[in-house]
Amino acid sequence: MQTGKSLLLLTIVTITLFGCQDRPQEPEMNEESQEEYDAIEVDKGEKETRESLEIELIDGEGIQVGIATLTEESDGVHIAVAAHHLPEGxxxxxxxxxxxxxxxxxxSAGGHFNPGGKNHGFDDPEGPHAGDMVNLEVHADGTAEQIFINDMVTLKKDVPHSLFSEEGTTLMIHADSDDYVSQPAGDAGERIVCGVISKKEK
Incomplete structure (x- = not known):
């Protein structure tokens, strides 16, 4: 009889031990782990609040010929252009x-965005304008897909070089290429496509 009780007690202890092992242990949240968790949460919040907007691009007849998507990133404003029905080159x-x-x-769009009072062009020692960017390449079929990064401007409001200025700002495609040095606009020719980024404040 004593042997039977001992076996029963041993069985209960064994089951209890295995049952405890099956339960996942809660990780202890030390100070370092908490800091890492907070950093992940902050990073997630920054991504969710990242500034981004879509700009309609129109030609001289007012017809939409593309879209430009502007996104505020850590290295500047990314401008993704997807356009069509443009002259090759x-x-x-x-x-x-x-x-x-x-x-x-x-x-009506005025000159280049130039809050720093610089000269035009990447090849001018006194340049460039904040609104200067590399040339847009249009393929033989009249389409263009290109991403530009401008680290001289921002989509944040009420800060220096914001594209949400008092007068507003626009994107502009010209008929010819920019030579990156001629004043005041790189000898880029006529304005053929335009898109309003932000309107004049009333």
């Missing part, structure tokens, strides 16, 4: 200082 591509795209010539 290299074209000057800039940010202009006024948020108006009045057809047909887009002169």
């Amino acid at each position: 290299m074209h000057g591509f800039h940010i202009h200082e006024k948020g108006m795209c009045d057809t047909p010539d887009f002169e």
Whole structure:
């Protein structure tokens, strides 16, 4: 009888031990782990609040010929252009200082966005304008897909070089290529495509 009780007690202890092993242990949250967790949460929050907007690009007749998507990243504003029905070749591509795209010539957009008072062009020792960017390449079929990174501007409001200025800003594609040195606009020719980034504040 004593042997039977001993076996029963041994069985209960064994089951109890295995049952405890099956339960996953909760990890202890030490100070270092908490800091890592907080950093992940902050990073997640920053991604969710990242500035981004989509710009309609129109030609001189007011017809939409593309879209530009602007996103604020850690290395500057990324501008992804997807356009069509454009003349083949290299074209000057800039940010202009006024948020108006009045057809047909887009002169309402003013000059290049230049809050720093610089000269035009990457090859000018006193340049470039904040709105200067590399040329846009249009393929033989009239399409263009290109991403630009401008680290001289921001989509954040009420800070220096913000594209949400008092006068607003625009994106502009020119008929010819930018030579990166001629004043005031790189000898890039007529303005053929325009897109309002932000409108003049009322």
